[in-house]
Amino acid sequence: MSIDFRKTTFWGVASDLKSCPVIDRPxxxxxxxxxxxxxxxxxALADNKKLARVSATPGKTRLVVYFDVDGKFYFADLPGYGYAKASKDVKEKFNKLCDxxxxxxxxxxxVLHLLDIRHAPSKDDVKMLQFMNQQGIPYFLVFTKCDKLSRAQMNRQLQEFSKILDFHDDARIFAVSAEKKVGLEDLRAAIEEYLSDQLN
Ligand SMILES: Nc1nc2c(ncn2[C@@H]2O[C@H](COP(=O)(O)OP(=O)(O)OP(=O)(O)O)[C@@H](O)[C@H]2O)c(=O)[nH]1
Ligand SMILES: [Mg+2]
Known part of the structure; x- marks a missing residue:
């Protein structure tokens, strides 16, 4: 079984939990x-810049956006938490939807849990990892924006992260740059391997 990530298409959106579709694939x-x-x-994984809306202004994704990847699985792109500039109401709505x-x-x-390699993890990141560890939710940690740091700086940051975050022993860690297309092939291969026994 192989997954062609280039065959990723927009599938649908949901603005609240009730409208999140029941799905039949991972x-x-x-x-x-x-x-x-x-x-x-x-x-970046799909090699298609026009697929998901990206913005320098935080809070771009306000819904759960679903993508069909090669008819094999779905990505659910959640609104980010901790969007500080949104009004209190909007912020609460985003956070509630995520929670x-x-x-x-x-x-x-x-879960692909993303962390910006340049910044210390937020309280929400720490809470999220604790929650996933407690619930036994499988996750990969994906450090983003690696193009912004040198390798030495990156290693230093990773050490700092490991002091603050309670990584699961078998947590898999990736460092990627969507901008410079770094680390994507490793992540694609790991997803494929991870899903291999759930797909036929
Ligand atoms: N340099 C660099 N910039 C990146 C990278 N990935 C994303 N960005 C930039 O970071 C900003 C936010 O990217 P998004 O993909 O919209 O972030 P998001 O997590 O979906 O944000 P929300 O939808 O608000 O939750 C945009 O300006 C991107 O161009 C990367 O690998 N390197
Ligand atoms: Mg987004």
Whole structure:
């Protein structure tokens, strides 16, 4: 079985939990702070800049946006949490949608939790990892925007992260740049391998 990530298409959106579709294939959720690069990563993996809307202004993704990847699985691109500039109401709505998504009992195969390699993890990141560890939710940690740092700086940051974040022993860690197309092939291969026993 092989997945052609280039065959990724927009599939649908949901503005609240009730309208999230019941799906019949594995779902991979992208989570992380607003502006970390979730939508950019979908585009980079699919090698299609026009697929998901990306913006320098945090809070671009306001809905759960679903993408069909080669008819094999779905990506769910969540609105980022902690979008500081949104009004209180909007912020609460985003955060609620993210939170509900994870406590709803919805079944997903894997979470790609994204962290900006340049910044210390937020309280929400720490909470999210604790939650996934407690619930036994499988996740990959994906450090984004690697083009912004030198290798030495990157290694230093990774050490700092490991002091703050409680990585699961078998958590898989990736460093990517959507901008410079770094680390994408490794991530595609790991997703494919991860899903291989769930797909036929
Ligand atoms: N330099 C660099 N910039 C990136 C990279 N990935 C994303 N960006 C930029 O970061 C900004 C936010 O990217 P998005 O993909 O919209 O982030 P998001 O996590 O989907 O944000 P929300 O939808 O607000 O939750 C945009 O200006 C992107 O161009 C990367 O690998 N390198
Ligand atoms: Mg987005």
């Amino acid at each position: 779902e991979i959720v992208l989570s992380g702070k607003s502006n970390v690069g979730k939508s950019s990563l979908v585009n 509900q998504y994870f406590v709803s009992g919805r079944e997903f195969s894997l």
